[in-house]
Amino acid sequence: METTIATRDGNIDGYLAVPQPEVSGAPPWPGLVVVHDAGGVYDDVRAITDRFATAGYVSAAPNLYSRGGFVRCVRAVFSQLMAGSGRAHDDLDAARQHVAGHPDCTGKVGIVGFCMGGGFALLGATREFAASAPYYGEVPADTSILDGACPIVASFGARDKAPRMKGAAARLASALTEYDVPHDVKEYPAAGHSFANRIPVGPLNVLLKVAGMAYHHESSEDAWRRVLAFFSTHLA
Numbered sequence: 001m002e003t004t005i006a007t008r009d010g011n012i013d014g015y016l017a018v019p020q021p022e023v024s025g026a027p028p029w030p031g032l033v034v035v036h037d038a039g040g041v042y043d044d045v046r047a048i049t050d051r052f053a054t055a056g057y058v059s060a061a062p063n064l065y066s067r068g069g070f071v072r073c074v075r076a077v078f079s080q081l082m083a084g085s086g087r088a089h090d091d092l093d094a095a096r097q098h099v100a101g102h103p104d105c106t107g108k109v110g111i112v113g114f115c116m117g118g119g120f121a122l123l124g125a126t127r128e129f130a131a132s133a134p135y136y137g138e139v140p141a142d143t144s145i146l147d148g149a150c151p152i153v154a155s156f157g158a159r160d161k162a163p164r165m166k167g168a169a170a171r172l173a174s175a176l177t178e179y180d181v182p183h184d185v186k187e188y189p190a191a192g193h194s195f196a197n198r199i200p201v202g203p204l205n206v207l208l209k210v211a212g213m214a215y216h217h218e219s220s221e222d223a224w225r226r227v228l229a230f231f232s233t234h235l236a
Contacts, residue, residue, distance in 0.1 A: 005062050007094035009087055012066035014095065015046050017053035018104060024056040030235040031099035031109035033092060033129070034061040035117030037197060038074060041065075044198045045114075052112070055228055057235075058105040062095040064088050081119050081138075084145070092124055110235050112227065113137060114197055118154075122172075125149035125181075131234040133227045135196050136160060139168045143175035151182035153230035155223040157191030157216070165193065184230055191219035 003016035019029050032052050036045045041063045052059040065073035067087075080086030092111070100107045110131040113121030118137020125132035126145060132152045140146075156169040169187035176183040188195065195216040 003060065003098075005060070005091070005095050005098045007091050009090065010067075012063055012091055012094075014060055014062040014066075015041055015049055016061075017046075017050045017059045018102070019053050019056050019058065023054055027104035028106045029056050029058050029104060030130075030231070031096075031102065031105045031107075032057040032059040032231075032235075033095045033099060033109060033111045033124075034059055035092065035111065035113030035120045035124075036061060036064065037113075037115035037117050037194070038078075039199065047198075048114075048196075051224075057110075057231070058099055058102050060095050060099050062091055062098075064091055066091075078116065081116060081123070084123055084140070088120065089123070089127065092120060093127060096127075096129060108235050110231055115194060122146075122152070122154070125152050131231055133230070135223065136165065136168075136193050138164055139172045139175075143171065144179075146175055146181060147179040149176075149179070149181045151230065151234045152176060153184040153227050154186070155196070155219075155226070156185075156187045157193055157195045157219065158187050158189045159192035162193060182234070184226055186223070186226065188216070188219035188222070191216040196220040196223055 004011050034049045049059045049061045064077050077088045080088040096109045100109050108130045111121045111124040111129045112133040114135045118134035121134040122137045134154045173185040194213045198215050
């Protein structure tokens with residue numbers, strides 16, 4: 001269902017999904033903040049949020065584009081991601097507090113994100129979340145920021161053609177090992193960028209496949225199993 005999240009800079013909108021006791025067992029449940037990709041909170045993001053709720057997590061997907069037009073918001077949010085600070089990061093902290101304060105939540109909250117959201121999820125591992133699951137998120141140039149991060153389960157596609165993603169999985173795994181952060185990092189040989197997202201672009205799907213961006217079912221489902229297993233250990 002649609003929801004409103006209070007931040008220190010006004011309210012933003014988002015999508016909230018709550019587990020059903022007949023499916024997920026009795027509350028309370030751990031929580032999750034689901035961070036959208038550059039496309040915003042569209043149907044696939046809502047479906048992923050619903051799926052996490054079915055798996056037993058009070059899940060919220062905040063709309064980081066709530067303030068202003070789409071183009072302006074995309075530029076602003078990406079700049080805040082690269083800077084490692086700013087209103088988008090604060091909005092995610094507010095979303096974490098929103099989920100933690102839900103009457104059916106245990107108060108323990110993780111973060112999961114895709115593409116742009118994967119970058120936010122990775123940086124969110126240093127911001128009071130209990131576990132983080134970045135999907136094909138950009139790894140910061142200075143990985144020392146991850147020293148002291150919460151446990152991280154990360155997923156990448158070997159066929160990702162973005163130059164900044166080349167070697168990202170290996171670099172992240174090496175850094176997390178160095179900083180003794182519990183982690184599970186995997187690169188999927190048959191997958192490209194956005195392999196866990198069903199992007200609603202119609203005929204443009206062919207062009208996205210050429211660019212190395214396409215849903216890959218087998219890789220997506222394997223990553224889903226890994227993420228749930230990891231979360232069951234670190235968020236339960």
